[in-house]
Structure formats: structure tokens, C-alpha cells
Amino acid sequence: MTLTLPVLAPPDLTALPGLTAALAARAAEHDHAASFPHEGVELVHRAGLLTATVHPRHGGPGARLADTVRILRALGEGDPAVALVTAMTLFTHAAQARAPHWPEEPMAELLAESAGRPVLLNALRVEPELGSPVRGGLPATIAQLRDGQWELTGRKIFSTGAVALRWMLVWARTDEPEPRVGFFLVRADRPGLTIEPTWDHLGLRASRSDDVLLDAVRVPYEHTALLAAPGADGGRDATAGAWNSLGLTALYLGVARAAQHWLTGFLHERVPTALGAPLATLPRFQSAVGGIDIALSGAERMVGALAAAVDAGEPGAAEESAGAKLIGTRAAIDAVQQAVALVGNHGLTRRHPLQRHLRDVLCSRVHTPQDDTLLLAHGRAALHRTTTNALAPKGI
Known part of the structure; x- marks a missing residue:
């Protein structure tokens, strides 16, 4: 079944100077309180920037890297916490634009919601024991197949924007005899998912890069991306x-x-x-x-x-x-x-x-x-x- 996708507004790059000033006006307040800048993300959404890199085949404007660089420099000048959560969302949409890997149903749901409100995305990879995934190793987060759905259990750290994410791409491995590794598409409101407020950082305090705990979080069987044997992705993109x-x-x-x-x-x-x-x-x-x-x-x-x-x-x-x-x-x-x-x-x-x-x-x-x-x-x-x-x- 082909789902109808919304037409997303193009980014208003002429709004960047004013947006920089508006974000800067409250950046110190959020830094001092280590509070997430929800209103700043709302401003970014209104300017059409959160979905700037969505591909035209998905109803988006298809902004490329040069425009993304311009956007992130302006946002970073205003409030780098807003810029960082925006970057994670833009990068996720851009990856989908280059090589579609999300199943049709969650992608349609994501885009329909993005047309009306800010929808933040991030890939959660880092774990306490693993450290940075690019230095090698398999995730400790486990996906078990039960009654036709995946059950995810584990802990992710340094999860940028955790308190405001709508979708989390959780990097995990299956418990199959020959395990596969990939991303499981988890909506943040799923039962068993909690945010532990661990973020007490020197810089980017407002990014709220807290821990995400998953306790038997159930995910539909089809809601996976790039699930394959370890190393089968062919190396770094x-x-x-x-x-x-x-x-x-x-x-x-x-x-x-x-x-x-x-x-x-x-x-x-x-x-x-x-x-x-x-x-x-x-x-x-x-x-x-x-x-x-x-x-x-x-x-x-x-x-x-x-x-x-x-x-x-x-x-x-x-x-x-x-x-x-x-x-x-x-x-x-x-x-x-x-x-x-x-x-x-x-x-x-x-x-x-x-x-x-x-x-x-x-x-x-x-x-x-x-x-x-x-x-x-x-x-x-x-x-x-x-x-x-x-x-x-x-x-x-």
C-alpha cells in the first residue's frame, strides 16, 4: 500500500539572521538551568528548517549539504544546543534521502507529524561499556523476538536531545544464534522507555544528552533499518x-x-x-x-x-x-x-x-x-x- 505523504514547506533561509538573534536571547538562560530549549526548536520548525533535508520523493525540499552547513552555522551562533539537535534530525533525513532504509509506515507517520509540529530524531549508539562505536565492538543493547515483535533492553548514554526526541534509532544486536546489528525505530512514548537525567556537562548543557533506558521496549517487527550481520554494511560511508x-x-x-x-x-x-x-x-x-x-x-x-x-x-x-x-x-x-x-x-x-x-x-x-x-x-x-x-x- 502506498501512503500519501504531506508536502513540507521549504526552509526560509532569509530568516536565519533573525533566528540567530532569537535563539541567542535565551541561550544563557537554558545553559544556566541546563534546560532544554523547546521554544528554540519550535522556531526552527516554523522556519521549515527541521525538515529541510527531506527528499522530494517524500514531499520535502531536498536541501543538500551546502545549505545545511549554512543553517547550522547560523543556529550554532544563536544556541548550539538547538543547533545540535537540529543537526541530528537533518542528518537522519539526509541519510534517508541518499538511500531509503526506513519502512514505509513509520516514515509516513514521521513525515505527517513533522508537517505540523517539531519532530526530533537521533541515532542512539553510545553505551557505557562500549564507548564510541566507531572504535569497534558490538552493542550491549539486545533485541529479542517475542510474539512477532522485537523487545529492546539496554542503556544508551550521551543521547543528544533525549527529553525532546520523538523517534530514536536505537543501535542494537539481535539475540539470534548468528546475531544481526542495526537500528530499531523506537517512538519515545513506547512503554518501558525512560529518560534518566544524567547530563551534567561543562558545555552544551541545554542539549540534555541524557541516558535512555530500554526495559523490554516492544517494537513492531518491520520497524528496523540497516539490520545485517556485523560488518556487512561494507565499511564507513x-x-x-x-x-x-x-x-x-x-x-x-x-x-x-x-x-x-x-x-x-x-x-x-x-x-x-x-x-x-x-x-x-x-x-x-x-x-x-x-x-x-x-x-x-x-x-x-x-x-x-x-x-x-x-x-x-x-x-x-x-x-x-x-x-x-x-x-x-x-x-x-x-x-x-x-x-x-x-x-x-x-x-x-x-x-x-x-x-x-x-x-x-x-x-x-x-x-x-x-x-x-x-x-x-x-x-x-x-x-x-x-x-x-x-x-x-x-x-x-
Whole structure:
């Protein structure tokens, strides 16, 4: 049976500056209380951004990576917690757009609901014993087949936006003699699913990345995605990696821009008695701000250009995106750290937002791919190329 899908509104990218300002107005409040920014997500939904990457075959506008980078940078500048839960939702829709893997019924239900209200999605993979799944290992979360339905039992940690998710893609393994691994599509209102408020983080406090506990949560048999024998997926998806790397890097570059904007405002307003003029008039501060601006502009340009190259299918562009994450997030972190160093105690005073931007931008290091694995892989590849070139026959 073919189900009728709604036509989703296209994203209003002209609304991004105003949306950035609206999110920023309450970001400090949510950070202080570690409260989830529901009203911020509602604003993102109204602008058509939560479903921007839904494919036209599903009634969506089909936004690609370059537009997604632009969206996430603007949201990150306003409130990175809102940006992060938006990113997880956009990435999920984009993956479905590239290669449909959701069953028809839950997909239709998801899209119909998304037309009228914010519907947040996230893939829950990380577990207490497992750590980051990309470093190997099988999930401890178990799916047992009982009476024609799956029963899920386990615990997921660092579940971004857990308190506000509508659908959770729970990574689990079956208890079959030859276990399969994949995602089980779980609505957050299923009996047996509870959120444990464990999130007490230094940065991105409003993201509410709490623990999700599953106690014999029943899921219809067909509500699975990418369920296969371990390793049968053929390895890492370079395009999915590019969306993750470039999208999240854009988010944290937005955080750094927010820090720069506060810094320049402070330097104009701060007039020490001995100087009798704003700090912004001093060459030392002018040069420092210039260095920050150049670094961020270069990183933004790199991320945007590489996103466009991925959209165009340029060879090697997706593979370069992991390195761009390292360059871009380091630029973002360095920019905020320099801003703090320039203003001293004012930068670490809780009533000023710079300390919040510093705490938030440091979270960029925890996202996959992490710096150590990235540097190791690139270093080995570079050394291999050098060895191969040295052994190649030389022309006359």
C-alpha cells in the first residue's frame, strides 16, 4: 500500500539572521538551568528548517549539504544546543534521502507529524561499556523476538536531545544464534522507555544528552533499518561522514563567531580610565581581532566550499571532510581561547557569555572523527604515499 505523504514547506533561509538573534536571547538562560530549549526548536520548525533535508520523493525540499552547513552555522551562533539537535534530525533525513532504509509506515507517520509540529530524531549508539562505536565492538543493547515483535533492553548514554526526541534509532544486536546489528525505530512514548537525567556537562548543557533506558521496549517487527550481520554494511560511508564532519564544524564556527561578536562589542565599550579611549582603538587589540576574523573566515570558506564539492560529487571531497573538521574546529577553539585571553577575567565571568562560548566550543573535540584517530589515519596514509613514491620506477 502506498501512503500519501504531506508536502513540507521549504526552509526560509532569509530568516536565519533573525533566528540567530532569537535563539541567542535565551541561550544563557537554558545553559544556566541546563534546560532544554523547546521554544528554540519550535522556531526552527516554523522556519521549515527541521525538515529541510527531506527528499522530494517524500514531499520535502531536498536541501543538500551546502545549505545545511549554512543553517547550522547560523543556529550554532544563536544556541548550539538547538543547533545540535537540529543537526541530528537533518542528518537522519539526509541519510534517508541518499538511500531509503526506513519502512514505509513509520516514515509516513514521521513525515505527517513533522508537517505540523517539531519532530526530533537521533541515532542512539553510545553505551557505557562500549564507548564510541566507531572504535569497534558490538552493542550491549539486545533485541529479542517475542510474539512477532522485537523487545529492546539496554542503556544508551550521551543521547543528544533525549527529553525532546520523538523517534530514536536505537543501535542494537539481535539475540539470534548468528546475531544481526542495526537500528530499531523506537517512538519515545513506547512503554518501558525512560529518560534518566544524567547530563551534567561543562558545555552544551541545554542539549540534555541524557541516558535512555530500554526495559523490554516492544517494537513492531518491520520497524528496523540497516539490520545485517556485523560488518556487512561494507565499511564507513564517506558521504555520511562528510555531512557529520562539515555540518558540526559549521555549528562550532557559529559558536566562535558569537564569541567574536561579543569580543568586538566589549572592546568598543570598555574604556579604561588610564587610556581614556575604548580598547578597540589599541593596535594590539585590533591585530588580535584581525587574526581571529581571518582564521574564522578561512575556515568558513573551506567548509562551505567543501560542502558544495560534496554536493557536486567531486572525487575525494567527502574523504577530505574529516580533515576539514580538524582544521575548522581548531580554528573555532583557538578563536574563543584568544578572545578569553584578550579580556582576562571578564572572559571568565559568568555574567558574560564568553565563558559559555568557550565551554560550548570545546565540545567540538568529542564528535567523530576525533583528532587522534584522524591524525593517525592521515599520517599513515601520507607515510604510505611517501614509501610508494620512493619505490616507484624513476623516469629517465
